[in-house]
Every structure is written in C-alpha cells, then in structure tokens.
Amino acid sequence: MPDGTLKAQTADRVRTVAAMLEEEIVLGWLLPRERLVEEELAERLGVKRHVVREALAELERVGLVERIPNRGAVVRLLEPEEVRQIYSVREALETLAAEQIPLPVAPEVLAPLRALQQRHAEAVAAGDARGAFRANIRFHETLFRACGNPHLVELIQGLAQKVHGARSITAASPGHLALARDEHAAMVEALAGGDRGRLVALCRQHLGPSRDAYIAAVEARFVRPGGTA
Amino acid sequence: MPDGTLKAQTADRVRTVAAMLEEEIVLGWLLPRERLVEEELAERLGVKRHVVREALAELERVGLVERIPNRGAVVRLLEPEEVRQIYSVREALETLAAEQIPLPVAPEVLAPLRALQQRHAEAVAAGDARGAFRANIRFHETLFRACGNPHLVELIQGLAQKVHGARSITAASPGHLALARDEHAAMVEALAGGDRGRLVALCRQHLGPSRDAYIAAVEARFVRPGGTA
DNA sequence: GTCGACTGAATTGTTGACAATCTTGTCAAC
DNA sequence: GTTGACAAGATTGTCAACAATTCAGTCGAC
Numbered sequence: 001m002p003d004g005t006l007k008a009q010t011a012d013r014v015r016t017v018a019a020m021l022e023e024e025i026v027l028g029w030l031l032p033r034e035r036l037v038e039e040e041l042a043e044r045l046g047v048k049r050h051v052v053r054e055a056l057a058e059l060e061r062v063g064l065v066e067r068i069p070n071r072g073a074v075v076r077l078l079e080p081e082e083v084r085q086i087y088s089v090r091e092a093l094e095t096l097a098a099e100q101i102p103l104p105v106a107p108e109v110l111a112p113l114r115a116l117q118q119r120h121a122e123a124v125a126a127g128d129a130r131g132a133f134r135a136n137i138r139f140h141e142t143l144f145r146a147c148g149n150p151h152l153v154e155l156i157q158g159l160a161q162k163v164h165g166a167r168s169i170t171a172a173s174p175g176h177l178a179l180a181r182d183e184h185a186a187m188v189e190a191l192a193g194g195d196r197g198r199l200v201a202l203c204r205q206h207l208g209p210s211r212d213a214y215i216a217a218v219e220a221r222f223v224r225p226g227g228t229a
Numbered sequence: 230m231p232d233g234t235l236k237a238q239t240a241d242r243v244r245t246v247a248a249m250l251e252e253e254i255v256l257g258w259l260l261p262r263e264r265l266v267e268e269e270l271a272e273r274l275g276v277k278r279h280v281v282r283e284a285l286a287e288l289e290r291v292g293l294v295e296r297i298p299n300r301g302a303v304v305r306l307l308e309p310e311e312v313r314q315i316y317s318v319r320e321a322l323e324t325l326a327a328e329q330i331p332l333p334v335a336p337e338v339l340a341p342l343r344a345l346q347q348r349h350a351e352a353v354a355a356g357d358a359r360g361a362f363r364a365n366i367r368f369h370e371t372l373f374r375a376c377g378n379p380h381l382v383e384l385i386q387g388l389a390q391k392v393h394g395a396r397s398i399t400a401a402s403p404g405h406l407a408l409a410r411d412e413h414a415a416m417v418e419a420l421a422g423g424d425r426g427r428l429v430a431l432c433r434q435h436l437g438p439s440r441d442a443y444i445a446a447v448e449a450r451f452v453r454p455g456g457t458a
Numbered sequence: 459g460t461c462g463a464c465t466g467a468a469t470t471g472t473t474g475a476c477a478a479t480c481t482t483g484t485c486a487a488c
Numbered sequence: 489g490t491t492g493a494c495a496a497g498a499t500t501g502t503c504a505a506c507a508a509t510t511c512a513g514t515c516g517a518c
Binding site: 009011061069082085086088089092093096149150151152155159162 | 290381
Binding site: 459460463465467468469470471474476477478479480481484485486487488 | 490498501504507511516
C-alpha cells in the first residue's frame with residue numbers, strides 16, 4: 001500500500017464537503033434560510049449525491065443546517081437565546097481548559113502558536129477573511145490542546161462549530177478581525193509570561209464581541225413586532 | 230397528515246438500531262473487540278443494511294465502536310487513560326450543571342425525578358439490568374435538564390454515552406446498582422432540601438465507582454507485560 | 459520446516475435507478 | 489376576488505446490484 005492517505009475515501013470526502021459548506025456559511029456566502037439542494041451541491045462540488053447527503057447530515061448534527069424530511073436542508077438561523085446558552089458553556093469550558101494548561105508553556109506549543117498568530121495577522125492585513133477564519137480555528141485548537149485533555153478540546157471545538165453560523169457578521173468585519181488579532185497576541189504574551197490570570201481573562205473576553213454582534217444583528221433585523229422569529 | 234410520528238423514517242430507524250446496539254454493548258452482550266458485521270446485524274434486527282451502516286457510523290462518532298475501512302466495525306475497547314480524561318470533563322460539566330439548578334427545585338422537576346428514581350430502584354430490586362440502565366439515563370437527563378441550559382445537558386449526555394462501553398462491568402453488578410440507587414435517593418433529598426453543596430458533592434461522588442471499576446478491570450485483564458494494550 | 463505467494467471467501471464501499479413525498483402553478487367553482 | 493382541488497415538477501428517501509478490498513487458508517519453493 002504505497003499511497004496511504006492518497007486515496008480519497010468517502011469519509012474523507014464527506015469531511016471535506018462538510019468543511020467547504022461550513023466555510024461558505026461562516027463567510028456569509030450561504031445565508032440563513034437558504035436552501036441546500038443535494039443534487040445541485042453534488043454537481044457544484046464535484047462529488048456524488050451520497051457524499052453531500054452525509055455531509056449535510058453531519059452539519060445537521062453539528063447544528064449548522066436544518067433538515068426537514070422529504071423537504072431538504074436549509075442553513076439554520078440561530079436564535080439569540082440559543083447563542084447565549086452556547087457561549088455560556090463555551091466560556092466555562094475554555095476557562096477550564098485555560099486553567100489546566102501547564103505554565104510555563106512548553107516551547108513546542110508556543111512556537112506553532114506564534115506561527116499561527118502571525119498567519120492570522122497576515123490574513124487580517126490582507127483582508128483575507130477565509131484565511132483568517134482558518135488560521136483562527138487552528139490557533140485556538142493549538143492553544144486549547146495544550147491543556148492535555150483531548151476530550152475537552154473536542155467539546156470546545158464542537159461548541160465553537162455550533163455557533164459558526166452566527167459568525168458571518170464578525171468573520172468578515174475588519175474591526176472585529178483586528179480586535180481578535182490583538183487579543184491573540186495578548187494571549188500568546190500571557191502564555192509566554194506564565195500569567196494564568198491574564199490568559200483566562202483574555203479567553204473569556206475573546207468570546208464576547210462576536211456573540212454580542214450577532215445577537216444585536218439578529219434582534220435588529222429579524223425580530224418582527226409580536227413574533228418570536 | 231394524520232400520522233405524524235407514526236411513520237418510521239430512516240433517521241428514526243437509525244437511531245433505534247444505534248440505541249439497541251448501544252444497550253447490548255453497555256450490558257455486556259457485545260464484548261470489546263467483537264466484530265459487528267453489517268449484513269448479520271441487518272438480518273437480526275430486521276432492517277436494511279444501509280440502516281445498520283449509518284447506525285454504526287453514529288456509534289463510531291460517539292466512540293462506542295471502531296470502524297476500519299474495508300474491514301468492518303468492532304466494539305471499541307476504551308483505554309484507561311481515555312476513561313480518566315472523559316470522567317474528568319464529566320465531573321466538571323456535571324458540577325457546573327448542578328451549580329446552576331435553581332434551588333429550591335421546581336415541583337415539575339422533582340416529581341418526575343422521584344418517579345424515575347423509584348423506577349430505577351424497582352429495576353435494581355428485580356435484577357433488571359436493562360430497566361435500571363434506561364431509568365438511570367432518564368434520571369440523570371431529567372436532573373441535569375433542570376439547569377436550564379440544553380446545550381450543557383447535551384454535552385453531559387454525550388460524554389456519558391462515550392463511556393458507556395466502559396460500563397459493562399458496573400451496569401450488571403448488583404453492588405454497584407444498589408450504590409447508585411442510594412446515591413440517587415440522596416440526590417433527590419438534597420434537591421428537595423435545597424442543599425446545593427451536598428447535591429454537587431453527590432454528583433461528583435456518583436461518577437467515581439464505575440470509572441474505578443472499569444480501570445481496575447481493564448488493567449487486571451488486558452495489560453500484558455511490556456505492552457500498552 | 460519455514461517462508462512467501464496465490465487463490466477463494468467474506469465484507470465493505472459505490473453507484474445508479476426507482477419510489478415516495480412535498481411544493482408550485484393553474485384553473486374552475488363559489 | 490378568493491378558495492379549493494388538481495396536475496406537473498422538483499427533491500429527497502430507499503434499495504439492490506456491482507465493484508473493490510481485505511483476510512484466511514493452502515500450496516509450492518527453498
């Protein structure tokens with residue numbers, strides 16, 4: 001077996017398609033309530049319908065799309081209350097992880113973290129929303145992985161993914177991206193300096209802006225007099 | 230549409246099959262490393278192979294089975310280290326939830342909880358491991374749901390499910406079942422009495438026995454000199 | 459006697475076609 | 489002008505056959 005990972009198994013393709021759709025949702029190319037037709041996506045992304053089907057099922061499980069039997073899938077619109085609840089759990093988990101990171105942090109954590117921080121900063125400077133999104137994800141993954149508990153990391157990532165649909169407001173906003181960039185720099189500093197209190201506080205602060213921006217946007221745009229959605 | 234939930238969609242059947250297999254794993258009918266052949270399961274459970282396939286994929290995501298490409302699925306054997314990590318996160322999350330339950334607890338929470346506690350006690354008395362397992366799950370779900378954050382509850386349930394494969398030791402043991410029964414009673418008491426400190430302590434204690442029993446069993450039975458598994 | 463290659467059986471992975479279901483547009487009746 | 493039924497189109501849900509892969513046992517060479 002000389003290829004190894006070379007051959008693209010179905011499972012890998014499903015993950016790839018799910019990731020592509022996720023990005024399109026996060027970056028606001030696919031808007032809430034927009035229909036996701038299996039056959040159309042299959043053709044556009046160059047895969048079989050079965051692959052798209054599984055990818056949509058995955059995104060439904062994660063909470064990014066909504067699937068109605070015999071009717072198809074649409075990009076899900078997150079309720080403000082739901083977003084608040086998710087962020088409150090995120091805060092607890094990320095705090096927990098930050099408290100368990102051994103300090104002073106190991107160089108093999110710090111070095112890649114600095115590299116990712118820089119990549120994020122470059123993407124922000126270039127106005128590359130997609131690059132910033134990807135670097136941002138990897139930055140946080142690397143950071144929290146340092147806590148030593150992969151299951152905790154998995155939960156944190158899952159929750160972050162759940163609210164990806166609520167990030168199209170901030171994911172492309174230069175102001176928010178610049179703020180995130182600066183906060184990342186501060187986190188790295190706190191890690192390097194062994195200042196746990198600051199690190200934990202930064203992690204907590206870091207969550208606020210995107211949550212508040214989304215809630216404000218939804219309540220301004222979607223709430224109709226007398227209605228709940 | 231006069232039937233509503235009457236018609237059995239594929240998604241429902243997948244969930245059902247997954248739940249059946251999960252129970253068989255928890256109760257020790259299916260042992261670690263035991264093969265799970267799609268066609269055989271499809272015939273035994275009276276569904277199409279495609280349904281079994283998706284159910285196995287679901288159980289793989291959850292962490293109860295392991296699937297190797299072109300080779301099939303087997304019941305997964307959890308590493309002691311992994312079990313420790315999962316239980317440590319469970320402890321944190323369940324503590325968090327217990328701390329957020331409004332006290333004194335609402336009657337519409339307490340009443341069903343007492344009913345489930347009794348059902349569990351009856352199953353234990355009757356030596357009905359499956360009944361005890363089901364009542365136990367619903368008891369904890371009802372308890373933690375009272376914290377008001379469905380996403381936190383979902384995480385707690387997911388983690389509990391992840392270690393279901395590690396529960397075949399305690400799920401059928403009269404001693405452990407009796408202990409769980411008594412602890413449930415104490416939890417209800419603490420809830421009714423508004424004693425949050427006791428409730429939190431009980432939730433934490435409650436996790437210990439099954440974790441320790443599993444780790445002890447695995448390390449006694451499966452560790453070979455010089456090997457890691 | 460041991461090692462390596464080969465063949466056959468078992469199992470999963472993939473595909474395309476068909477059936478069931480829902481939505482939209484049209485038209486007639488009130 | 490509005491409402492209801494009806495038909496056509498679009499979309500998902502289901503299935504069974506076929507292809508690809510892996511494993512176990514056997515046979516032959518050294």
